[in-house]
Amino acid sequence: MIPAQFDYERPASLAEACQALAEDDEAKVLAGGQSLLPLLRLRLAYPTKLVDVGRLDELKGVHDRGDHVFIGAMATHDEVLRAPAVASGCPLVAMATAHVADPAIRHRGTFGGSLAHADPAGDLPAVVLALDGVLVARSAQGEREIPAADFFVDYLESSLAQGEILAGVRIPKPGEGWGFHYEKFHRTAQAWAIVGVAAAVRRSNGAITEARLGLTNMGATPLRAHATEAALRGVELGDAVRQACEQAADGTSPPSDLHAQPDYRRHLARVLTHRAVRTAAGSP
Amino acid sequence: MTVQEVGQPRKRKEDARLLTGRTQWTDNLTRPGLLHVMFLRSPMAHARIASVDVSAARGMPGVVAAFSGQDFAAEQGSLPCAWPVTEDIVIPDHPPMAVDEVRYVGEAVACVVATDRYRAADALDAIEVDYEPLPAVVDMNEALASDSAKVHEAGNKAFSVTITSGDIEAAFRDAPVVIDRTYVQQRLIPSAMEPRAVMADTDGESFTVWSSTQIPHVLRVMLAVVTGIPEHRIRVIAPDVGGGFGSKLQVTAEEVLCLLLARKLGKPVKWGESRSEGNLTVHHGRDQIQHVRLAADSDGRVRGLQVGLLADMGAYLMLVTPGIPMLGAQMFNAIYKMDAYEFGCTGVFTTKMPTDAYRGAGRPEATFAIERVMDELAAELGMDPIEVRRRNWIRHEEFPYTTISGLTYDSGNYEAATEKALALFGYDKLRAEQADRRDRGDPVQLGIGVSTFTEMCGLAPSRMLGEANYGAGGWEHASVRMLPTGKVEVITGTSPHGQGHVTSWSQIVSDALGVPFDDITVLHGDTAIAHKGMDTYGSRSLVIGGVAVVKACDKVREKARRLAAHLMECSPDDLDFAAGAFTVRGTEQSRTIQELAYAAFTAHDLPEGVEARLDSDATFDPDNYSFPHGTHLCAVEVDTETGMVKIRSYVAVDDVGTVVNPLIVEGQVQGGIAQGIAQALFEEAVYDAEGNLLTTTMADYLLPSAADLPNFTLDRTETPATSNPLGVKGVGEAGTIASTPAVVNAIVDALRPYGIHDIRMPCTPERVWRALEGVRR
Structure with a gap:
């Protein structure tokens, strides 16, 4: 892989990551690299800076929160597939995730990255849209909740603003009788x-x-x-x-x-x- | 009694090293002070180069040099075409780096040499090229029209050839059945696991070139011819090579240019391609339009076959480009008897990447056409496709059999392979299920495809290559060295790139010399070690190279026999050789071959005229090709709502003659079938009307993985070849040749009740759906 030159930052907190992004319009968030690395490799993207959010604990994990499941943006596809909360609370997410790429990539690619990339050919955006998920974004200004219906704006374009990072997604649990x-x-x-x-x-x-x-x-x-x-x-x-x-x-x-x-x-x-x-x- | 090694399913000696990464891929090699090369490639399919300005690139950080085609013009020569198939063939000049004109997207126009690849890539962006666009020539039929733009000044026709045997007119005159079809062999990208890489270095006098190549020996000769560097000052090394499928049977622009850069700079340089660069610039395969006419009697007996090919050469003739369709010239008649045969082929220039050898090379194309058309004949007559084949194939008692196209098939048993395949497949039961699904109007229809193929392998008898105007012979060379401690070093002129020669050759030598399998090593792929060879392609390695090893072992044994006779004071004729030892007949007195190797080494007591070594060399040149054959059966389910094709079962019974290592044979057949299925269902290199390649990544150029393929049921029959002492026929290409028509025949068989008689490859769901939409309306 021979990408063009870029700066690399690995902030220690979500707040720092938001700051790093806000400073530079051409900066990109690096999550699992599932989509970004191929773009860099083909020199189709020339970001000035990559902000690696891979070690931010605030973005990790899958949580059962009563009436909804909260999937951290940095939960890998593999973690999502294995999470009991997903299996019981939003099985459709698991069904679609099983179809994402291959096992090796599912260990690197992330749930949040797949949504923030806003590729209409990705499997997960349609699922979150169908389930009326709520995407939670963080920035220096605080937290913003974006209903899935408002999140996907255009091809590879989400409603995340520069300086905003997807923190996770709330998937409402279904009631009785759903398949x-x-x-x-x-x-x-x-x-x-x-x-x-x-x-x-x-x-x-x-x-x-x-x-x-x-x-x-x-x-x-x-x-x-x-x-x-x-x-x-x-x-x-x-x-x-x-x-x-x-x-x-x-x-x-x-x-x-x-x-x-x-x-x-x-x-x-x-x-x-x-x-x-x-x-x-x-x-x- | 030792166990015979030939026939044992030995695990490969190569694999532990390869699987644990202790490898020598060219791109992983380095030299002190190594510089990195990257090429700027034309974004235009056809253009005059007005100017190339590399000056800005030269000033970039880390850049050591940057050159345009003009800088190489005086020394780069022309990339070779070794197979001028006709007297009047047009072989255009093919500069490794374009100087005045580019003729395909991806052709190199400049290069940067830098201290690392990142800087080289950055500097490519700083090179300015001024192109004056010329019209692209993409379609073969349009290329041959009188008003077409020209790829080369001499026109768009490279050559034209017609071969006739028997009275073709009589065969078609009043024939009760004539099948007339046109098939498209789509363009394919070989896609070896290891992309190409080249490294070159010099000590100021001599040059070493490391390349991920199938043909280090041919490459050495050709580099000398192209660059004028004397052959004895060039050493070529093919380290571990991760697959080729014919794509590395080439003398590439990058190999020549890296060698010239090492000479220009006096420093080591290395180039390694990305996958996308490879999709653009590794020679492509197939790309033919096949017009096939078959005349038959109403009982299904074939009277004659007429084949007219347009073969896309691409922009230039590379090493064996024009020879590829000609390798099929004598194979369209396949295993069938007929009264007359006509083969015509026109090679056409287009502004696309040149085509050349790709697994099977000419023979898959031929096999596809005849096996498809035999199914069409069966359908026309309402006959079972197996039955129509039975009525036409050469019966086992008729071998050796000289076919209508003039080849003599030495051996085969099509009946036996077919019977075995039908039983394994459960043919009758599947036919019953098919009828049931048709009756019920099941949205998922079942189709059964047959392919009873043969191929000519073991390229090739030198005499025949000479008759075909090929620029070299087809012999192979081997050396066997008996080391003082009784271990054996085998040196082969074949150049394995995944075939497992180290293992198979060890098995052969173990039997020939009675030396344990583990005491044998095999060296290859370095012209300074394996000093003679014709390399690996065309399922030739075992059939020719393996036999050369046997012949060398024979000589070792005869030398050892003389020494043994001397040491045991008897006549050589009184010695029996078994299990690695010579025994004086009727006595207990014996000498092992290891003892004799040591005796030769010490040379304390050698007979008159015997040298201090048992080492021997041999070359082998066969009298004839070999002709593996087999019966492949495929069942597909076609979802008529979506057009999706799913392979439900696949049975292959192959006859590759004597089997040295069943595991390796099975691996070759498995991979070959997968690659043939890939042509039937998945792969296609697509150029747009402007000559841009649209399939530059694996997102667009679909390769199937294990997840996309069923388990294959494999079995064999063994009818030994009579043209070589091992009885082997070669297996590298069989699966690929057989499977493509089996799959397409199955798809068409499923759709025939709808009035559909062909689906163009690859048979994508969209193509199947559109065919169905066409007849539903």
Whole structure:
């Protein structure tokens, strides 16, 4: 790896890290390096300074906090996968995390880094969006809570301000009757999702009472499939679910790349949403 | 009685060292005062170079030197093409560093030499190049149009060749069935585990070049020819080499330029590529458009085959670029008997990275076309694809058999391999499941693909290479040294880069000399140690190099026999050799080969005319190619809603002749199948209309990993080759050659009820879905 020259700081506290970032508009936060290191290696990014937050205990760990699970920004994917609080409190996060990259990378890459990077092809942004997570940012000014719906602004762009660092994410625990599934469509195990669907579905007496659906790689940001969510409300399992899922690509603007054209991605979004909803509803 | 080593599943001697990182990869080597080279590469597919200004780079910190093509113009020569396949072939000048014009994205236009790589990379940004754009030439058919822009002044056609055997017109005249298909062999990037690296140093008089190459011996000769440095002043070392797949069967611009930089600066220099740089500038593979016509009788008997190829050469002819499609010229007819055959090929220049050898080299392309078209014939006739093959293949009792294209297959048993494969696969049961899924309209359809392949291996008989106008011979050399303590040093002219020659050669020598496996070491890859060799490619190492080792051992044994006879005062004819010792027939009196090695070393009592050594050299040059074959069967599940293809089971029964080490053979077959599947499903080097490579990273150029592949069921039949004393046929390429058509045949088999008869490779989910959308409308 032959990146361009940069300064490197490893602050001892979150406050210092915020300070270091605020001082320099071209500074970048280095978490696990899952996305930043490839950009540096390809000389696609020329940050003046890397602020390494890897040793800040304030950002680590996964915590059960009663009505929500708090996942520290520096929790690695592997830690998230193994955390009992995640398994019981937000299993959809674990399901999607199991699909992130490969085991070696899951030991370095972090939950917070994946969200702050705001890549719509990443698996976790759509999940946090579907679960109505709340992202907690810290800066010299203090703490700011950002609902996931407001966090992802554009392609690789979050609403974090320069000098703000993602500290962690609150994932509200579901009530009774919820089922989950993450459906990832990709050509090789380590590849990004061509399309992914994060589904949280609540059932009562054989009917769907509520559905929350996050779409991966269907636009410049992760998206909710709002039309399908609305159409699923009160629907019994069966053909009606399929019909509701026909609207899964409404309002999306999927990218075009070597792996898929937009029309194919829209088609996949419909098929995969149907599969994800059926599986989440316990009716594979 | 000692156990015969040949045939034992010995774990590889190489692996403990390789797996624990005690390796000698070129890029890990260093020299005192080492400088680092980086190349500035053209971002344009085709342009005139108006000017290159390296002056700013020269002033950057840590920069020792910076050069443009102009600075090398007087000394860099032209990269060689050793295989002018026709008399009138156009071989354009190929300067290692572009001087006046660039013809593909990635061509080197300047370089920086600095004290470290970071500074070299920074300085590249300071070089200014003024390009005057010229039109890119990307598509082969467009390149051949009369109004096309020209890649080279002489035009876009490199060569054209037609070979005919039998009366092709008669074969097609009134033929009840004619299958006419066009297949695209997409461009592939070889992707060896170890990227390329070169280091060069000089003592002011002689030069040493370390390179991650498959061909240290050929490279030495070619470096001398290209640069004018006398051959005896060049030593080439191929240290540990982490895979090649043909991509390191090359004389590269970087090798020449590093050597010239060492000469210019009088200092050691090293270059190592990044993966993205490699995707751009390691020679690519395949890239053919194949027009195939097959004429048959209504009972499925093949009458004739007509093949017309367009082969993309890329921008220049490299070491064996034009020879690659020609390696398939005699293989399209494969294992089938027919009355007539015609092969035509036109090599086309485009403004893309040159193509050259890639695992199988010409033979996978040929095998794909014939195996696909045999399935099409079966479908046309409503016949089982196995049955249509049975009706056409050479029966085991017909060997040796001279094919319509003129090769003589020495041995084989296609019936036996196929029977075994069908049983392991559960062919009939899978066909029943397929019928059931079709009846039910299951959204997941099952497809079964067949590939009964053969290949010509063991490149190659020198006489035949001469007839094909290849610039060198195909022999191989070996030396066997008996050390005073009875240990054995084998020196091979082959140059392993993952094949495990140290292990296999040890097994061969152990049997030949009766010396324990662990007492044998194998040296290779350094022209100062292995002074003669033709290196490793084309599944040739065991078939030719391994036999050379046997021949050298034979000579050692005969020398030892004379010495033993002298010491035991008998006639050499009275000695029996077994388990590493000569025994005087009918007595207890014997001498071990180790004792004889010591006796030769001390030389206290040698017979007249016997030298103080048992060491021997031998070369081997075969009379014929070898012809491994096998039957591969693949079952795929095609999700008709998404287009996703999943391989459900894969059975391969290969016949590679005598097996020296079953573990190594299985490893070669496993890796080969994976690589062939990768062509069928995953890999494609994509250039846009402006000639930009879009697949420069592994995010875009998809390589499957173990997680993406099923477990393969492997078995063998053993029909020894008759063309060499070991009976071996070579196994380096078999899996790759066989598996690609097996997979695509399976996919098409699943989709045939929908009226789909082809999916272009790689068969991506999107391509499968679009094919289905096309027929659903």
